[in-house]
Amino acid sequence: MNRQEISKQIFSKKSVLCVGLDTDPTKIPAHLMREEDPVFAFNKAIIDATHEFTVAYKINTAFYEAQGLKGWISLEKTLNYIPKNIFTIADAKRGDIGNTSEQYAITFFKTYPFDSVTVAPYMGRDSVQPFLQFEGKWTIVLGVTSNAGSADFQLQPSGDSLLYQRVLKTVADWGHPGNLMFVVGATRKEQLREVRTLLPEHFFLIPGVGAQGGDVDTVCRNTLNDAGGILINVSRNIIFAANDTSFDAQAHDAAKKFQKEMSVFL
Amino acid sequence: MNRQEISKQIFSKKSVLCVGLDTDPTKIPAHLMREEDPVFAFNKAIIDATHEFTVAYKINTAFYEAQGLKGWISLEKTLNYIPKNIFTIADAKRGDIGNTSEQYAITFFKTYPFDSVTVAPYMGRDSVQPFLQFEGKWTIVLGVTSNAGSADFQLQPSGDSLLYQRVLKTVADWGHPGNLMFVVGATRKEQLREVRTLLPEHFFLIPGVGAQGGDVDTVCRNTLNDAGGILINVSRNIIFAANDTSFDAQAHDAAKKFQKEMSVFL
Numbered sequence: 001m002n003r004q005e006i007s008k009q010i011f012s013k014k015s016v017l018c019v020g021l022d023t024d025p026t027k028i029p030a031h032l033m034r035e036e037d038p039v040f041a042f043n044k045a046i047i048d049a050t051h052e053f054t055v056a057y058k059i060n061t062a063f064y065e066a067q068g069l070k071g072w073i074s075l076e077k078t079l080n081y082i083p084k085n086i087f088t089i090a091d092a093k094r095g096d097i098g099n100t101s102e103q104y105a106i107t108f109f110k111t112y113p114f115d116s117v118t119v120a121p122y123m124g125r126d127s128v129q130p131f132l133q134f135e136g137k138w139t140i141v142l143g144v145t146s147n148a149g150s151a152d153f154q155l156q157p158s159g160d161s162l163l164y165q166r167v168l169k170t171v172a173d174w175g176h177p178g179n180l181m182f183v184v185g186a187t188r189k190e191q192l193r194e195v196r197t198l199l200p201e202h203f204f205l206i207p208g209v210g211a212q213g214g215d216v217d218t219v220c221r222n223t224l225n226d227a228g229g230i231l232i233n234v235s236r237n238i239i240f241a242a243n244d245t246s247f248d249a250q251a252h253d254a255a256k257k258f259q260k261e262m263s264v265f266l
Numbered sequence: 267m268n269r270q271e272i273s274k275q276i277f278s279k280k281s282v283l284c285v286g287l288d289t290d291p292t293k294i295p296a297h298l299m300r301e302e303d304p305v306f307a308f309n310k311a312i313i314d315a316t317h318e319f320t321v322a323y324k325i326n327t328a329f330y331e332a333q334g335l336k337g338w339i340s341l342e343k344t345l346n347y348i349p350k351n352i353f354t355i356a357d358a359k360r361g362d363i364g365n366t367s368e369q370y371a372i373t374f375f376k377t378y379p380f381d382s383v384t385v386a387p388y389m390g391r392d393s394v395q396p397f398l399q400f401e402g403k404w405t406i407v408l409g410v411t412s413n414a415g416s417a418d419f420q421l422q423p424s425g426d427s428l429l430y431q432r433v434l435k436t437v438a439d440w441g442h443p444g445n446l447m448f449v450v451g452a453t454r455k456e457q458l459r460e461v462r463t464l465l466p467e468h469f470f471l472i473p474g475v476g477a478q479g480g481d482v483d484t485v486c487r488n489t490l491n492d493a494g495g496i497l498i499n500v501s502r503n504i505i506f507a508a509n510d511t512s513f514d515a516q517a518h519d520a521a522k523k524f525q526k527e528m529s530v531f532l
Binding site (some may be wrong): 121148156 | 328363377387418
């Protein structure tokens with residue numbers, strides 16, 4: 001999916017909502033556990049309930065990998081079920097030396113044909129480049145994350161800037177705003193405007209809204225651009241809005257509420 | 267496997283050799299492609315041919331993940347086939363926010379019961395801690411890697427040190443030499459002695475010997491400690507020493523040659 005198609009979705013749905021399918025099998029409502037594939041049954045219901053408000057789905061691969069083969073089967077069925085006009089993200093945070101990163105790119109661009117994958121920058125250019133070489137796919141590199149641990153390295157001085165600023169500036173040169181996005185954590189609201197100034201054109205994947213404390217209003221005011229330019233991820237506050245037979249209705253209402261907050265800015 | 271057991275292996279085999287099972291299906295000898303599971307058939311032959319010289323096997327998960335379900339099946343069969351007294355490493359380079367890292371820890375410590383997993387440090391303490399909480403397991407954190415891209419961030423100034431030095435010093439406080447190792451790339455020989463001085467007790471997983479240009483002599487002289495304290499990984503120079511029916515005999519000879527070079531220091 002190209003940049004124009006993502007933007008078109010954003011302005012037609014008046015939404016920058018990305019729903020995070022962090023589907024922890026221990027949190028699935030009890031009545032779904034009778035299904036042959038409870039994880040897929042859950043995701044299918046969530047997708048049905050939320051897709052009209054949603055421009056992207058993010059599959060957090062860890063929750064599927066931990067289940068072994070059956071997890072990968074649920075992942076594949078979920079990916080196939082997502083409507084084709086909605087952007088898909090493999091939140092896998094991979095990255096290794098060149099020939100190994102190429103295998104990860106094959107995993108998430110071909111074996112499981114996502115539109116994008118998240119990548120960790122620590123190993124530098126030759127660990128990111130193999131992902132960028134896939135035509136029509138997106139590489140989403142960690143910039144500044146929304147967790148407490150971001151203070152340990154990302155927020156430390158690196159020459160005359162902070163490490164995450166160096167990462168954003170350096171990595172931006174390896175691709176372009178049509179194949180490269182960055183993870184920018186929304187709980188660090190003081191940084192949102194600064195990061196947008198640094199990178200006016202790139203899309204940002206913004207986690208941390210909801211359970212982690214960020215808010216839609218602050219994010220939209222400080223990071224929207226002419227293309228839309230952001231995907232705000234919400235996971236737990238939507239998919240686990242309720243833990244009973246009303247879970248999908250509650251997810252629908254939660255997604256609708258987020259979309260409504262976003263719509264005033266779009 | 268605990269520190270004492272790893273050391274015992276090292277001194278009884280007079281080896282710090284880790285064989286990297288970066289099993290690229292396109293590089294497997296043609297005659298094995300008739301097997302039901304060529305990747306496992308290849309790995310089994312490599313393990314049979316090299317285990318007497320080897321104290322660890324490192325499975326590079328990317329090469330298996332790229333094959334989808336059948337790759338994970340090959341991975342599991344390979345893991346089960348490795349002799350129980352040999353240390354196993356999932357070279358997966360994972361790392362995410364806490365609840366997600368916990369799922370990755372479950373993946374590689376429980377679903378696939380490796381002794382250890384490699385972890386990227388960029389997201390900080392709460393991304394590493396969930397791995398360290400598994401009793402009897404090891405977390406191997408990226409310090410300085412052997413690829414060209416290590417210059418982009420790892421070798422950049424971070425306050426009064428370089429980023430990788432900050433990572434080593436900071437992360438060392440999160441665990442102890444009985445549950446935490448570091449990746450230290452062997453192509454940066456000038457750094458080996460310095461890193462050993464910084465962390466006298468920790469085990470280092472040292473890639474970069476062979477195809478990437480590092481050498482056993484320099485590594486052993488500068489990093490061995492009383493416990494052994496290093497695992498030198500060799501992948502391509504052993505497993506792809508030949509591409510015909512002699513591949514396992516050639517792998518045997520290559521592993522034996524590396525072990526012999528190591529034995530003079532042990």
